[in-house]
Amino acid sequence: MAERIELHYELNGETRTVTVEPDGVQFRVRIGKTIYNVTAQQPKPGQLILDIDARRLRLHVARSGARRYVTLSGQTWRLEQTQPERQRRGTAAGGPAGSGSLAATMPGLVLEVLVAEGDNVKRGDTLVVLEAMKMELRIAAPHDGFVRTIHCEVGQVVERGQVLVGVEEKDEVFR
């Protein structure tokens, strides 16, 4: 392997480019303007020992599909191998997933849907109650408005990031 390899990862919401160039038993790894000289050992699957910047680090690494998990002394990073020109998709994590859409912030079971389409709501009103691992979570209206759409029903199991309710602000002009 004498060629330089370019890899791309999404980490903390950013796409980063990493260039790896084998150099004898070492790798020269470039991230942005920084170059690291690295030697690597793989004692067994899941374990990676890196000599980097005069430190020897014992990391654990795992992957599933495009996901990459790296940990060192309890600090864990989650990355996703990606293409450079791929559009970064919206985060699947919690909170508003788009204008006015409220998504589940954790996977769970819909216990109650307290509103109907067309209802007026005030900021802070509870719209949906989820349950997961015996905990209750209330999805509340982030602002005053009305319920445009309801995408879930009682008894449904939802995933994190799944849109549950659409709340829109009233258009002041068309009162």
Add this chain to the structure above:
Amino acid sequence: MFDKILIANRGEIAVRIIRACQELGIRTVAVYSEADAAALYTRLADEAVLIGPASPTASYLRGDQILKVAQQSHCQAIHPGYGFLAENAGFAEAVIAAGLAFIGPDPEAIRLMGSKTSARTAMQTAQVPVIPGYQASQADEDLLAAAGQIGYPVLVKATAGGGGKGMRSVQSPADLPQALASARREARNAFGDDRIYLEKYLENPRHIEFQVFGDQAGQVMHLFERECSIQRRHQKIIEETPSPLLIQNETLREQMGEAAIAAARAINYVNAGTIEFLVDAGHNFYFLEMNTRLQVEHPITELVVGVDLVKWQLRVAAGEPLPCRQADLSQRGHAIECRLYAEDPANEFLPSVGQIIHLVEPVGPGVRIDSGITHGDEVTVHYDPLLAKLITHGEDRQEAIRKMDWALRHYVVLGEVTTNIAFLRDVLGHVAFQRGEITTDFVEHAFSNWQPAEAESSDLALVAAAVADVLDGASRAQAGSEMQGRGATNDDPYSPWGQYHGFRLGQSIGRD
């Protein structure tokens, strides 16, 4: 001694009970829901029987189903573990009526202590101090008046409750109505009973509980204390024994130990139980509740006192007397337990799910792990997020803490599922914890908006991932391919990646 028993539970406690049975030569039957079909404990038991779909009400809470399985598989006893049916007096009665032994106390004791209000009354009769409170009426206006009498802040608690569920703290009269409604709803969902009572909210209390044990001959003893003040939202996170407070106050330990025995004797208690107390700033102790079952944190008592409490449970249930007397028991060294939860402390401790792709448990002297998970397990939304208990034992508290920090640093759980390992390390390293100056409010005050310290820059993760991918040859699939990382490299013995190939007989291949 029993020949064969059924374990009416899942996860780490099922594993724990199976292990004790294996040591005693008792054959085991496990029950599992569809979500637990590949769980570790089902593979350790001698037999495993499917009892229903994932939801607890359709599986682990189906006492009738479980009893039938026990009868059909010729079990002589049922161990309920903790949670689920462990404190269900009706289930205990049904088991006994069917001619099987229930590995726990008598149903009357379960019923009495299961209602937190009748428990308080029984304790008052036994002259055990209780927290000032009110339980005479369920009517909102009565509760409002009583709360005013007790003095805010007050705690609304579920009569049928336990484990922190169905509790709400109330700072002022205006907040009481919503707290009542919310507590009632949670109690109805968790226990099928929405009755509530009030207790004075003690400021900065310490949670110190005593392990008690009774046998069928009427002998009752205590196995000293456990301090469980490291809690978040009334869920225990870290427990230890001896209590840092009682180390400095042997008189208080004796008084609390005597109160614990008095409490157990007053209800003719048999088998394992725990009397939970709150201790206020003035070192006054009050009965909080009694758990008529084995506790999650029992391992720390086992290490410091030198006993196997699950084996004691089996022996006492089989009619044997307690194997020693109170005077024979003493505490040696110090033990700490950290609960590993599938949650994301950096994201408001929300539960986390996903497959465990890579798992490395720390191994060393004085390090014990009671775990229900193994490589490849899928953590789901259906059950408690407790993954494993990490316990260390040292000659003194400092040594136990150092071992725990070492063990946490070497505990690797990788996958979409996140854990509270980094958070546990931060709690352990906090100066207040190091000094043993802990109260039940400590975590919420000292760690609100907690985020993990970034000791290493994210460049390290990028270097590691890139080097591992290059070594793996995955880069060959890079150009123009959507399916990153799949393909021939799965079988590459030189791949540095920890992975889960998902192949189990009788199961669909897991996701890559």
